[in-house]
Structures are given as C-alpha cells and as structure tokens.
Amino acid sequence: MEYTQIFADAEVREEFLDRFEEIRDAVSTSGGLESVGALEGILDVDRAAGAVKEMAEGTWQGDDSGLESIVRRFGRPVYLVRRNTFATVADAPDNEAESLVVAAKVKAARRRLEGVIPSVGRIDLRNHNMTWVGTAWMVAEDLAVTNRHVAEKFAKRGRGGFRFRANPMAQVHAYVDWLHEHGRPRHESRFKVTEVVWIEPDSSFCDAALLRLAPTSESGESLPPPIELAKGKDGLAVGRWVGVIGYPDTGRHDDPEDRTRIFNNIFECKRLAPGQLISFDGNRWIHHDATTLGGNSGSVVVDLDTGRALGLHFQGLPGKRNYAVPAADVARLIRKRAS
Structure with missing residues (x-):
C-alpha cells in the first residue's frame, strides 16, 4: 500500500490522528488481532503521529505494531453492496474504524456508483x-x-x-x-x-x-446496461479517486489477520472498495491502491467523478499496488474482436 498517497491528503491525515484512539480501539475489538496484541499499550497518539509523518514523507520502514493494518482499514475500507447500493461508515456507525473523509467522497458519488453496481x-x-x-x-x-x-x-x-x-x-x-x-x-x-x-x-x-x-437470465430477466468506458486519458491522473467493484475471495496470499480486520471474514460477495490512482506503467497499465483480494480479478475500476470505467483490475502486489488494464485498451479489444 502506498501510505504516502493516503496521508498526502491533509484532511485524511488530520482525521486519522484526531480519531486515532477511537480507530485503534475499534480495530482491536474487531477480532483476529493476535499478532498485534495489546494495541492500547503499544500504540499511542504520539507514536502514531510520528509514524504518519514518516508515511507521508515516504520514509516509513514498518514495524510489528499493527499500525499498517489500522491505516489500511481506515483509509482504504471495503463496503458491502446490498440491493445495488452500499453503506459507508457514515451510514453504519459500527464501522467506526473507517475514515469519514473517504466515506464522504464515496457518498458524493453514490448516484454514479449505483448506476454501475448492477452491471458487475x-x-x-x-x-x-x-x-x-x-x-x-x-x-x-x-x-x-x-x-x-x-x-x-x-x-x-x-x-x-x-x-x-x-x-x-x-x-x-x-x-x-x-x-x-x-x-x-x-x-x-x-x-x-x-x-x-x-x-x-x-x-x-x-x-x-x-x-x-444470453439476452435473458434463467428467470427471464434482461441484461443490465453496459458501463461506459472512459475515453483516451480522461480521468487518468495520479490522485484520482476510484471505486473498485467486484467479488473479493478469501485472499489466501494475504495476511489472515488483515483479512479479518478489513473484511470481517465476509467474502465471495459484491463489494465496493474506494482508493486512488497512484501511478502508471507507461501506456500498459494503471495502478491503484483500493483494497482487493483474489476474486477481484476482472473488477471494474470506476472514476468517482464521472461513473465511467477507467480500467479492468487484474492483479495486486500485497502492500504495494494493484494493476488494471486501461479502459482505452478494453475499448480497442471490443472494436477489434467483437465487431
């Protein structure tokens, strides 16, 4: 995970430190925290402030305090999808370990996301x-x-x-x-x-x-509408907020305690994961930092500002970045192979 990216947002950084004890305690009581141990005794606000400063500067070396998992749960949450919509921390107070700032950005895009969710x-x-x-x-x-x-x-x-x-x-x-x-x-x-x-x-x-x-389902329903693809490099900018919609699996290659903290042991169902575009690999791939697992392969990466697809998620490097095929390449494939 690119911690520099998360804490480059001053509002997110300030919220994390202002709410740190609340967030820490919420994570510590969520289960699956054996390796973190007594978080209350290990992590205090002053230590968190120093770590956040290092994360923002890109000099964070990591430790065994469990702070990285707390940051991931806070800044890159995953929301359950129900009835083609979703509930953020602002909608569900039991998710107090998650960022209100990030939730507000996602809620502002609710109408656009609800137009995409049924087509995934x-x-x-x-x-x-x-x-x-x-x-x-x-x-x-x-x-x-x-x-x-x-x-x-x-x-x-x-x-x-x-x-x-x-x-x-x-x-x-x-x-x-x-x-x-x-x-x-x-x-x-x-x-x-x-x-x-x-x-x-x-x-x-x-x-x-x-x-x-098939044009109709086993029960006679019609297909959902296609998701509009972004054109060219529209929306492709570092820092752009996105939502990844898909079906995370149990993530066998990820830390099992992280899976418990972030996903509450609920897998194989539709999720919305907010994040940002963090870098580009020439014209080949786009990189984002939304929280994903195996099963998210094939997920849509949606621009929160427009509701258009920016890319097709295909893999992630745990703790570093995720990869997606740009929408322009998907469009070219359709023109060439499905006409």
Missing part, C-alpha cells in the same frame, strides 16, 4: 472443481469483460475460436450472476455465457477476455 457480476461455474472464478462487467449490449487468467479457467483456444473446457464427466458451463450480495443468499440473477468471444494471448499486456451472454 460474479462468474459462476458448473461441472467444474471451482464454483466461481472472478468478476465480470458489461461493456456492450450482450458483452462482458473479464481477465484472461479468469477466462482460461473455464475456456481455451480451439479450432476456429474458443471453447469451454470439459471434465471427464461433463461440459463446463459459465454464468454471470449480478447479485451474490451479502445477506441475500437466495437471490440470483444468472445469465449463461453463450460464447467466449476472445481471450488475449499470454504475450499481450492486456489481461482481458470478452464473453457473450
């Missing part, structure tokens, strides 16, 4: 050893985008195109379900993947694949 779904599988593999979102009338490494779990190149994999007993089938919201386990909105239109080759920097979906 989870890829479920049948006749496969995995029940689901990642996230996908609508980019055209009957077309969804996900990652190459996600699509390759259930499809592969064959003669004249791509075909679904098979196990010894049956053909694999893939579906995109736009719900899987926490607290609504019996509600589904499942659309069959009728065609794997394209999977980018491994040699491509564009970790993307295009899926054709």
